[in-house]
Amino acid sequence: xxxxxxxxxxxxxxxxxxxxxxxxxxRGERPLASAATRGGSYxxxxxAALHLPTASGGFHRLPWxxxxxxxxxDGHLHVHTTGGGPEYRVRLPDPGSVPETVxxxxxATIVVSRHARLPGxxxxxxxGRRPPGGGDVRWSMxxxxxxxxxxxxxxxxxxxxxxxxxxxxxL
Numbered sequence: 001x002x003x004x005x006x007x008x009x010x011x012x013x014x015x016x017x018x019x020x021x022x023x024x025x026x027r028g029e030r031p032l033a034s035a036a037t038r039g040g041s042y043x044x045x046x047x048a049a050l051h052l053p054t055a056s057g058g059f060h061r062l063p064w065x066x067x068x069x070x071x072x073x074d075g076h077l078h079v080h081t082t083g084g085g086p087e088y089r090v091r092l093p094d095p096g097s098v099p100e101t102v103x104x105x106x107x108a109t110i111v112v113s114r115h116a117r118l119p120g121x122x123x124x125x126x127x128g129r130r131p132p133g134g135g136d137v138r139w140s141m142x143x144x145x146x147x148x149x150x151x152x153x154x155x156x157x158x159x160x161x162x163x164x165x166x167x168x169x170x171l
Contacts, residue, residue: 015042023051023059028133033101038091043077045101048132050079052088060088065109065129065138072099082129082140084149111137112169116161122147124158128171137171 015034019042023031029048036042041053050067051059068082077099079088092098109129117123122144128137141158143149165171 015044019044022057024061032105033097035092035095035098038093043090043092043098045098045105050102050105052079052090062088063131064105065131067102067106067109068127068140068142070099070102070106072102077102082127082138082142084142105132108132111171112165114161114165116158118147118154118157118161120153120157122154124154124161126158126162126165128165128169 015031019034020031023044023046025046026048029046032045032047034042034044037053039053041057042051043053044051044059049064050062050070052062054060062079062081066082066085068080070077070079072078072095075091075093075095077088077090077092077095079090079102081087109132111128111130113125113127115123115125124144124147125142127140127142129140130137139162141149141162143154143158147154149155
């Protein structure tokens, strides 16, 4: 019911036509929540992705399964992407239901998440995520702060943990 109210609250007329036209939406993808940024653009949460404004006036499309974590703090939406990709921080003076929609959508993609100690010391968080429309599970590894994710020895240890996890879960 909550999702229905969120979708109903965002009628096409509420999202300016120029913003809607600038979005690259996949077939069947529909806006669920949006909020104006301090700079006059919008953040748009859809059924398949989070669309964040770019400096050039366009949008960067982040599929939900590519977002490692997102948080709402001090008027800013802070988004961390999987695989050590870029981070985004967007000021939203009136966020509406964007923070709740982002949290729900990111959480819904998680199939399995495991925090594991590495044999050589430190830890890694391994997560398997599935796109909203279904498809193959995509895996990501986030190493504890201070560990070098490009270290071949650490990667080999984490890959072994991932293989064990895949075997245990059948994924």
